[in-house]
Amino acid sequence: MRKIVLFASVAVFLLMGYAFTGVAADHSYVGVGKCKMCHKSKAKGDQYGIWLKSAHSKAYETLASDESKAVAAKLGLEGDPQQLDECLSCHVTGHGVAAELLGKNYKVEDGVGCESCHGPGGDYWKSSVMKDREKAVAAGMIVPDEKTCVQCHNEKSPTFKEFDYEKMVAKIAHPYPDKAEKKE
Numbered sequence: 001m002r003k004i005v006l007f008a009s010v011a012v013f014l015l016m017g018y019a020f021t022g023v024a025a026d027h028s029y030v031g032v033g034k035c036k037m038c039h040k041s042k043a044k045g046d047q048y049g050i051w052l053k054s055a056h057s058k059a060y061e062t063l064a065s066d067e068s069k070a071v072a073a074k075l076g077l078e079g080d081p082q083q084l085d086e087c088l089s090c091h092v093t094g095h096g097v098a099a100e101l102l103g104k105n106y107k108v109e110d111g112v113g114c115e116s117c118h119g120p121g122g123d124y125w126k127s128s129v130m131k132d133r134e135k136a137v138a139a140g141m142i143v144p145d146e147k148t149c150v151q152c153h154n155e156k157s158p159t160f161k162e163f164d165y166e167k168m169v170a171k172i173a174h175p176y177p178d179k180a181e182k183k184e
């Protein structure tokens with residue numbers, strides 16, 4: 001009897017572990033266009049417009065440049081950098097995830113999009129979830145910090161020099177206007 005109970009609890013434990021990791025990894029990518037719907041108003045800080053002007057929105061386009069071809073060639077890689085896993089891993093959002101997790105509005109051309117830093121938005125993009133930070137985080141939203149950046153800004157980047165978080169995060173700042181005023 002005790003053996004059966006033990007076996008059953010081990011099985012339940014394993015199942016829970018499976019369910020937990022399954023859920024945690026299963027949020028789908030909705031693409032920048034979805035975030036744009038609610039985050040492009042000037043009054044609220046136009047996070048979309050700021051991102052669009054940043055280097056991140058051009059990270060995929062960059063892989064088509066002569067400089068990129070030279071970078072790849074120097075590493076002994078053959079082929080178009082826009083097709084190489086060795087480059088796409090940091091130059092687009094969600095590279096390498098299961099195809100069914102890429103929503104119909106996901107575009108590789110968007111490069112390093114919102115969800116590269118804030119996490120896949122499939123379960124947090126709805127207003128009712130988004131406006132409650134705790135709910136949003138539980139649904140997969142990430143409040144990014146230095147650890148988020150160094151997933152890509154590290155010595156595995158062929159053009160890497162250094163990463164100074166304070167300096168770099170200031171360059172991509174897209175706060176709500178009320179917060180921006182408080183800092184001044």
Ligand code: HEC
Pocket residue numbers: 030031034035036037038039044114115118120121122125126127130131132133143
């Ligand atoms: C349907 C509208 C809507 C969509 C779509 C949406 N958001 Fe939001 N988001 C909000 C609202 C509402 C808030 C709460 C603050 C506010 O009132 O602007 C918010 C807040 C946030 C915050 C700040 C959270 C915090 O507590 O610091 C982040 C980050 C964010 N959104 C990212 C995203 C990203 C990334 C996407 C796309 C995957 C997205 N949002 C899509 C409406 C939306």
Ligand code: HEC
Pocket residue numbers: 055056058059060062089090091092093112116117144145146148149150151152153165168169170171172
């Ligand atoms: C998914 C990978 C990825 C993540 C995560 C990421 N970046 Fe980047 N970042 C890039 C790539 C790729 C470029 C180069 C884009 C280009 O020029 O085509 C870049 C460029 C930049 C630039 C412009 C280059 C410069 O030297 O001025 C800044 C600033 C920057 N990132 C800051 C950050 C910060 C801050 C974070 C974290 C909050 C972050 N990045 C997270 C991939 C990433």
Ligand code: HEC
Pocket residue numbers: 055062063065067068069071072075077081084086087088089090091151152153154155156157158159160161
């Ligand atoms: C580990 C993540 C990572 C990988 C892998 C990676 N990159 Fe990058 N790439 C970045 C980041 C971050 C930046 C911006 C800061 C820097 O240079 O480190 C960048 C910048 C660049 C730039 C300079 C863009 C500019 O603004 O001048 C080029 C060109 C480039 N990458 C090409 C490539 C090519 C080609 C590959 C594949 C052979 C590749 N990268 C692989 C992360 C990566």
Ligand code: HEC
Pocket residue numbers: 032035036039047048049051056112113114115116117118143144145169172174175176179
């Ligand atoms: C390169 C990483 C990166 C990308 C890409 C990015 N963000 Fe952010 N975002 C951050 C960081 C870092 C913060 C500041 C987090 C904090 O409050 O400490 C932030 C904060 C925010 C906030 C809250 C602002 C505030 O004042 O609290 C919103 C809303 C937001 N991002 C929306 C977006 C949207 C929408 C996109 C795409 C259009 C986007 N972000 C793309 C890194 C990123």
